[in-house]
Amino acid sequence: GQSLEQPSEVTAVEGAIVQINCTYQTSGFYGLSWYQQHDGGAPTFLSYNALDGLEETGRFSSFLSRSDSYGYLLLQELQMKDSASYFCAVPTGGGSQGNLIFGKGTKLSVKP
Amino acid sequence: DADVTQTPRNRITKTGKRIMLECSQTKGHDRMYWYRQDPGLGLRLIYYSFDVKDINKGEISDGYSVSRQAQAKFSLSLESAIPNQTALYFCATSLAGTNTGELFFGEGSRLTVL
Secondary structure (H helix, E strand, O other): OOEEEOOOEEEEEOOOOEEEEEEEEOOOOOOEEEEEEOOOOOOEEEEEEOOOEEEEEOOEEEEEEOOOOEEEEEEOOOOHHHOEEEEEEEEOOOOOOOOEEEOOOEEEEEEO | OOOEEEEOOEEEEOOOOOEEEEEEEOOOOOEEEEEEEEOOOEEEEEEEEEEOOEEEEOOOOOOOEEEEEEOOEEEEEEOOOOHHHOEEEEEEEEOOOOOOOOOEEOOOEEEEEO
């Protein structure tokens, strides 16, 4: 089967840097996605890594190590609006990029 | 207007009732999905459809059925609702042939089964 593990909660202060880790077990690997979801809102796509290394998009970066079955989301210069849940996700079998399996999510609380 | 629209946004019903959640999209995407979200459990895939003639079960399809009426419409039905189907349901779409792991979600339908 396929599974993803990520911490359930993380707390950080405004302006700081926080890293949210994700380890995965998959029958085949086609990429690791990250999503953000504010309370009561829809998940929104943040990033995608198919190859090893760091992908940067503004204050957010995502890293992947396929040999370690591990990735992380790095949030820099934290702002209060970054308080949300963050999910890592991988495609299910066959490499289809759409039918994603999600981790249980990490709730990030940013304190003043 | 939202690209992926779900109706109703909120629904309270009783055990044993038939419920339909509807999803329509204006993104022109071939692929559509229904996910269920429960606190602490993340998003779990119920059904997905890669085109009008293609329907596939996801992780948790028992107790649910779907209909892909058109490229733009994908509905989820609970034939006989039960309390443990109380959850937040999301419809999502993606573009076939892309390789970005990106889904586009609707705003969600909150269902309460009493």
